[in-house]
Amino acid sequence: MLQKTAPIFSHVKPGDTEFRSDGLRDFFLYRDLGIAEATRGKVVAQLVKANMAPEKGTGWHRHEADFHIVIMLKGWARFMYEDKETLVAAGDCVHQRPGIRHFLFDYSPDMEYLEVVGPADFSTVDVDGPCAVPAPTPWA
Numbered sequence: 001m002l003q004k005t006a007p008i009f010s011h012v013k014p015g016d017t018e019f020r021s022d023g024l025r026d027f028f029l030y031r032d033l034g035i036a037e038a039t040r041g042k043v044v045a046q047l048v049k050a051n052m053a054p055e056k057g058t059g060w061h062r063h064e065a066d067f068h069i070v071i072m073l074k075g076w077a078r079f080m081y082e083d084k085e086t087l088v089a090a091g092d093c094v095h096q097r098p099g100i101r102h103f104l105f106d107y108s109p110d111m112e113y114l115e116v117v118g119p120a121d122f123s124t125v126d127v128d129g130p131c132a133v134p135a136p137t138p139w140a
Helices: none
Strands: 028-032 044-050 061-064 068-072 075-081 085-091 093-095 102-107 112-118 123-126
Touching: 061 102, 068 085
Parallel strands: none
Antiparallel strands: 028 044, 044 112, 061 123, 068 093, 068 112, 075 085, 075 102
């Protein structure tokens, strides 16, 4: 965990950090935007994009976080939030309230979103789902 002191200025340009495959899900790529370090662990901001076609999705889970938003930058993704299917398309912003059970089960090949979560060291907990999840759309 990062030291909890005063935040610092941060300016991360596209070439400063690379997309990496060692994030939470192997079918996504993650690019750190330097915000966890700048806020001393209060918030993390990362770009997330599709790396492989959806097969099983994320599974039902919840995050131990105080704040979590997803802003879809490109493409689309289909989530189950509790028992409601939700299409999140480019330009959409979703606030995932603390503890909400969800499942990202389908996404386009060009899907890319900005994820902002506080605290930066949030955890993910697998949970039982409230309902069945639709099948993903195969990529051509």
